Amino acid sequence: MTKKDVFVLQDILLGNAQAAAAIRRELETRGILAINLLSSPGAGKTTLLEALADRFKGLARIAVIEGDIETERDAERVRAKGVPAWQITTGGACHLEAKMIGKVLPEVPTDIDFLFIENVGNLVCPAGYDLGERLRVVLLSTPEGDDKPKKYPKAFTTADVLLLSKADLRPYLPFDIEKAKAEALALNPKLRVFVVSAVSGEGMDEFVAFLLNARREIASRA
């Protein structure tokens, strides 16, 4: 990177931090818990959202903002579950930015409890951009391998929660849950770790209970 590139990047990040802070303030004033979901493509973010939509039915109101390079596919999957969803297509950019969220926000109902933001599938770039979330959740799916935290450290050091996803595939894979967990916790000792499968339901009750509790904390201060 040249000096000029560094200055341009600093400008972008400063603008992003200001937009993110405004979004966080606005959402928390309304008692809404915002969650930024981060992972590689195909780690199971949308399938997790579909499973959460079913589990939250009657318990909490949710909305979803989807980020993708192209296509409306993920928003369509979430809407099919009866959840309001907005699709942002970045047209090439490898991550969402706070300003993109800010543009959609006026359309999002104000009486929801949770706003999930599914980032572009990418374990690198999204880690550098605060979207105004309260919780950053990174998914690492068992087929990806247990060696990923140290290879892609920023996603893990900046997250609040780690979901070891697609746990149902463990019998067919060499993934070592304890190794992945230990490596992620070595990078970030504050990580809350859940082993989950949206298909078998493993770990989903614990994760839902955690989210409801985190939302109660926000609401009690709103």
Add this chain to the structure above:
Amino acid sequence: MTKKDVFVLQDILLGNAQAAAAIRRELETRGILAINLLSSPGAGKTTLLEALADRFKGLARIAVIEGDIETERDAERVRAKGVPAWQITTGGACHLEAKMIGKVLPEVPTDIDFLFIENVGNLVCPAGYDLGERLRVVLLSTPEGDDKPKKYPKAFTTADVLLLSKADLRPYLPFDIEKAKAEALALNPKLRVFVVSAVSGEGMDEFVAFLLNARREIASRA
């Protein structure tokens, strides 16, 4: 993106294209086939290289350049197979650039047949950077889902070969091989598609034969 950002990006890409063209010229003069491997984290690039190392033993000489954000892990795995390997750690950047390859190249033996370059695990950013390769190979692993080509189009439109990897996991997953293949071919009709598993060996003979043939073409012109 502001106008200033666009100009900076154009400068970077122009510099990269020149460096890539020089690398391609140099390698092809030596009769070396360079292959740029692209995929999400955990799609099986390193495991594929380990399997290729075994299959090429006695048939062809190979070397590997590994790209990662952090750690020397992938280069160590490849070296354990008796293959010379260099690790580039980008320290945060989400893709390799031709200049990084150019720096390593003087150390790479000149009497090899294949130079594999394993890019940073990322289905977005690496697609924009020519590394001087002759063949760009994108891996899409079955656990990632058959809906990925249209969601991450550039990786598929710029590739020469698509490997549908981890084919051995098909019995446990809803991945539709024909759907993924059709969607990728709709984006890029020139793609050569192989269904492979480095674990079961499925499709590996065909892929190895294809590589040996492509290398013969380069060598006959060198």
